[in-house]
Amino acid sequence: MKMTVDFEECLKDSPRFRAALEEVEGDVAELELKLDKILFDQTQRSIKAQLQNFVKEDLRKFKDAKKQFEKVSEEKENALVKNAQVQRNKQHEVEEATNILTATRKCFRHIALDYVLQINVLQSKRRSEILKSMLSFMYAHLAFFHQGYDLFSELGPYMKDLGAQLDRLVVDAAKEKREMEQKHSTIQQKDFSSDDSKLEYNVDAANGIVMEGYLFKRASNAFKTWNRRWFSIQNNQLVYQKKFKDNPTVVVEDLRLCTVKHCEDIERRFCFEVVSPTKSCMLQADSEKLRQAWIKAVQTSIATAYREKGDESEKLDKKSSPSTGSLDSGNESKDKLLKGESALQRVQCIPGNASCCDCGLADPRWASINLGITLCIECSGIHRSLGVHFSKVRSLTLDTWEPELLKLMCELGNDVMNRVYEANVEKMGIKKPQPGQRQEKEAYIRAKYVERKFVDKYSISSSPPEQEKQIVSKSCEEKRLSISKLGPSEQVRASPQSSVKSNDSGIQQSSDDGRESLPSTVSANSLYEPETERQDSSVFLDSQHLNPGLQLYRASYEKNLPKMAEALAHGADVNWANSEENKATPLIQAVLGGSLVTCEFLLQNGANVNQRDVQGRGPLHHATVLGHTGQVCLFLKRGANQHATDEEGKDPLSIAVEAANADIVTLLRLARMNEEMRESEGLYGQPGDETYQDIFRDFSQMASNNPEKLNRFQQDSQKF
Structure with missing residues (x-):
């Protein structure tokens, strides 16, 4: 038996039910217009009485049922809103709203079922009524127009066949009517005293919809208004829509990334919250039973989503790099990330x-x-x-x-x-x-x-002024010792009269932690400045406690990440510039200290990769001068400007060429070529081609896990 409108959808009052009603009502309106046109035709008087009875009686009943349905539907919506808005601490209002909602819902369901019955009976009956009228019309013409008897007699067999079909249609219509009345009566006898229909979730539903129904959703605007929307769980997503024909709005794109919980800390009842990494959605069911059902459905869908994605994850893991051991492993597989x-x-x-x-x-x-x-x-x-x-x-x-x-x-x-x-x-x-x-x-x-309320504001290391002076003096002494160990040509290159050149033969790379270290020195620019120009910094002496920026500055050179984190927690400016040492920054200090991880920590915390000192040299300049290939690779990936020139007009590429550092020259030229290619093709913001990305991945992997492979800087270099 085919029904125009399904009784079960009627009980759900779903968007599908409303869409079906809209379609049927339009169809009935169109039918009425067509029948009115026939009635106004003077040649159709023979069937006027029958069609008028159909129009006046059956269509009138349909219209009356529609008015009652629209009225009770509006009353139900008002009752639902009132029931949702009542505060939990006003028990008498809660009971009153609940009783009104129960009575209104019961009335709505009775009238909705009657309306659906009227629709289905009308849709079934109209076929036989119209065909019956048309057959009567044919017989009337046969009797009225004797002169056309011969013509119409040829239609006799066809008319008899139509009569037989009509008899069958009448019988079928009567049978369908009895079945619908029986179904209507059966559903009518069900217990609707509960405020819910029994909603169940099915994770294996053929249409992919695990559960659906109406929920109130709190808006994210300033007024926090509540709107009633049709929600559904489908394809591992939580979505909602206002009308059946609207495109669903996705609340949670992947249920594996969310959690669901009860909410008892707001005034509205039956609320629960769906939380994802990017946002949270506050929802309200019509009853406690429905809230529990929705929470259970979301939880079950999350577990199902994990199971469905499990096999895919295992396959991806098997294809990924087999190196899952220590950070210092020497794996050179192509899967670098x-x-x-x-x-x-x-x-x-x-x-x-x-x-x-x-x-x-x-x-x-x-x-x-x-x-x-x-x-x-x-x-x-x-x-x-x-x-x-x-x-x-x-x-x-x-x-x-x-x-x-x-x-x-x-x-x-x-x-x-x-x-x-x-x-x-x-x-x-x-x-x-x-x-x-x-x-x-x-x-x-x-x-x-x-707010950093729990940070120990007195935990930054402190030392008395005399000790600070000793540190500064020791720094100068170590600087003198480091220069005195160099040969004459190297001392010239370290002197202020020459351009900023350093002996990179002393650069070493530790194979156990990936750090590129320098000769003993604590000064940010001891390789570049003569001792006569260094002064006792007032920053070291003006307070018993170290300036947080100064602590970050020192810890960056010392490769001490806990101290760096402590300094940032105390409010250190990650781009703090030391005016006593050529306005060098913590990031430049990290370059001099030779630690790749220290540089990455500062960059992730907002360090400016292009901030330069008084000599016009940024972190990329210093990393190039010192031959720190891993740092050069990192800075290029983090957006360093390799076209910037220092006070001598030299950019990093010209410095690397003079120093004959093949690895850094390769990286700089490759990055420049990739940049020019993207500009010519209009690919602004794109990472570049696969070859460029593969090479940089290789250098990143070596710099982090096998830094000794990048220690190719020639100790006998006669330049920089």
Whole structure:
């Protein structure tokens, strides 16, 4: 039996039901116009009485049923809104709203079922009525026009066949009517006293829709208004739409990246929240039973999504680099970038990283790359809301990890950063939030990283003025010793009368940590400045406590990431310039110190890769002068301007050519060629071709894991 409008959809009052009603109502209106046209034709008087009865009786009943349905539908919507808006602490209003909603819903369902019955009966009956009228019309013409008897007698067999078909249609229509009335009666006898229809979810649904129904959604605007929308879970996504014909709006693109929880801290009842790394969505069901059903459906869909993606992830992991051991392995496979479980396993091996840095939830799968910590999915969403100037969030399983970033994560970790950002938590008597306490988490994380309330403001290393003087004197003495060990030609190159040239034969690269080290010196520019020009810096002497910018400056040269993080937590300017040492920056100090990871840490925390000292030299200049190939590769990837010239008019490429450093020349020329190619083809903002990316990946991998392979700088170079 085919029904124009389905009774089950009527009970759901779904957008599909409303769309079907709209289609049927338009069809009936069109039918009425056509029948009216026939009635006005004078030649159709023989069938006028029958069609008028159909129009006046059956169509009138349809219109009356439609008016009643529209009226009770509006009353139900008003009752739903009133029921949703009532506050939980006003019990008498809650009971009154619930009773009104129950009565209104029951009335709506009765009238809606009657309306659907009227529609289906009308749709079934109209075929037989119109055909019956047309057959009567033919017989009338046969009797009236005797002169056309011969013509119409030829239509006799056809008319008899139509009569037989009519008899069958009448019988079928009567049968369909009885079946629909029986179904109507059966449904009518069901218990509708409950405020819900029984909604079930089915993760294996043929149409891909796990669950669907109406929910109130809180808008993200300033007024926080609530709107009723038709939600559905389908294809591992949570979507909603206002009308059936509207394109669905995606709330959560991938259910694997979200969590769902009850919300009892707002006035409206039956609320729950769906949280993703980028946003959260507050929803409200019509009852507690429906809320539980939706939460269970979302949770089940999340588990299903993980199972469906599991096989794909395993295949990707098998195809990825087989090196999952220590950071110093010598693997030279073409798959240079780490992704998925390999990055997760390596980062979680660091002390404290096996649980969320902020709430302690086990097995975190997100990370803040500039802080070097691991996070659960809920805390990662809060970190994203702080902005990238406070925290840059990435997935340990879904995102691709460059070797510099992965090594940075392994140099820090939750224990190290919590010793800085939670130094005074116990003294202040503050307890860390537990998993699931979103509001407490938001307040705690904001206080921890934005306001820095728990940082020990007196923890920066301090030393008395006399000790500071000794440090400065020792710096000058070490500088004199380092120059005295050079040959005459090297001393000339280190003197102020010559251009800024250094003996790079003393540069060494440590194969165990990937750091490129210099001869013993603590001064940022001791290779470039004569001792007579160095003064006792007032920055060292004006206070018992070190300036945070100065601590960052020193720690950057010393390759001490915990001290650098401590300085930033105390408010150090990552681009602080030391006016006593040619306005060198912490990033330039990191170049002189020779640590690739230190440079990456500063860059991820907002260091300007193009900030230059008084000699017009930026980090790329200094890395080129010192022959630090890994740093040159890193700066080029991070947007360093290789066309900038120093006070002598030299750019990094000309310096590398003079120094005969083949690796750096190759990188600079390749980057310049790639830049020109992108400009000519209009590919602004694009990374470049695959060859360029492959070469830079190779250099990045070697700089992080096999730095000794980049130690090709000729010690007997007669230039720079």
